[in-house]
Amino acid sequence: DIVMTQSPFSLAVSEGEMVTINCKSSQSLLSSGNQKNYLAWYQQKPGQSPKLLIYYASTRQSGVPDRFIGSGSGTDFTLTISDVQAEDLADYYCLQHYSSPYTFGAGTKLELK
Amino acid sequence: QVQLKESGPGLVQPSQTLSLTCTVSGFSLTSYNVHWVRQPPGKGLEWMGRMRYNGDTSYNSALKSRLSISRDTSKNQVFLKMNSLQTDDTGTYYCTSLTTLFDYWGQGVMVTVSS
Numbered sequence: 001d002i003v004m005t006q007s008p009f010s011l012a013v014s015e016g017e018m019v020t021i022n023c024k025s026s027q028s029l030l031s032s033g034n035q036k037n038y039l040a041w042y043q044q045k046p047g048q049s050p051k052l053l054i055y056y057a058s059t060r061q062s063g064v065p066d067r068f069i070g071s072g073s074g075t076d077f078t079l080t081i082s083d084v085q086a087e088d089l090a091d092y093y094c095l096q097h098y099s100s101p102y103t104f105g106a107g108t109k110l111e112l113k
Numbered sequence: 114q115v116q117l118k119e120s121g122p123g124l125v126q127p128s129q130t131l132s133l134t135c136t137v138s139g140f141s142l143t144s145y146n147v148h149w150v151r152q153p154p155g156k157g158l159e160w161m162g163r164m165r166y167n168g169d170t171s172y173n174s175a176l177k178s179r180l181s182i183s184r185d186t187s188k189n190q191v192f193l194k195m196n197s198l199q200t201d202d203t204g205t206y207y208c209t210s211l212t213t214l215f216d217y218w219g220q221g222v223m224v225t226v227s228s
Contacts, residue, residue, distance in 0.1 A: 001174050040213070042158075049207060049218035050150075050158065056213065093158050097211070100163070100171040102148070107157040 002027050002096050006105025012113040013084050021079040021108045023094035028074045029057075031098070038098035041070055041079045045090045053092075054079065086112070115139035117147070117208050117219035124225050125198050131224060133193040135208030140215075142166065142184055147191045148211040149182065152221075153204040163211070164191050198226045 003026040013019050029037045037057035042050040052061045054070035057077055067088075069080045081088055089112055094105040121133035135147060142164070149161040162172040164182050172180050181194045191208060205221040 044158075049209075049221055051218075052216040055216075061216070091157075095158075095160075095211075097213075101173050102160040102163075102211070104150075104158045104160060 001101055002029075002099060002103050004094055004096055004103050004105040006094055006108060008108060009106065010109040010111060012111045014113045015084055015086055017084050018080065018082045019084055019110065021081075021092055021094075023072075023077045023079075023105050025075045025077075025096055025098075027098075029077075029096050029098040030074050037073050037077070038096060039070075039072070039077050040095045040097065041068075042093045042095060043088075043090045044093065050093065081110075084110070115210070115215075115217045117210065117217055119206060119208050119219045119222040121206075121222055121224065123223060124227060125202075126228050127199055127226055129198055130194060130196045131198050131202070131226075133206055133208075133222060133224075135191040135193070135219060137189050137191070137208075140210070142186045142189060142191065145210050145215060146212060147184075148209050149191075149193050150207045150209055150211070151202075151204050152207070153201065156204075161193070161206075200226050202226050 005024045007022050029039050039057040041054040044050040058070040067082045071078050092108045116138045118136050146165050148163040162182050170182050179196045184191045203226045207221045209218040
């Protein structure tokens, strides 16, 4: 099984700051067939279902603000949130869907400083 | 529009079997996969397993021995059955399409394992 190591566990930020969340996979998530990384980022707010932010490591889902930026390839991935807004305070998860069984990272809680 | 809705008992006794149903609308189970994801209170997301569009299934390695996912395409339903429940199986259970460019989630159903 592919292990997803996500860090940090929590982040305390002020509005307007930039934050980065990291995810490292135990195997490459890059498909040799289509050169796509099968890594997604989800946001979950309290009491809500997860919401897809980024897919293929760097493609923003429709409607997601451009302050959310996904990057990385192979085994190392980053979610950057520039100019954090109060509405961004939530939990964030990476997910590998390169191979079954799929696996999530442990999650990062973004809190207000 | 696309919808997924989980249903099932809110309370299950330890050692018993959990049975959940995911009823979908707006798409065909023979065209898209359906996954189950769960979340213990205050903890992270755990992928449990999936029903592929072609009827194949795959499971989380840690749950494989006690988990079964099946479907009834005529009723647009996917079923989860998990036996030998323990208190650490308490949590919210979601069904989701979890597919690039087709990512939809149900609202989740809270399951408590307690006597």
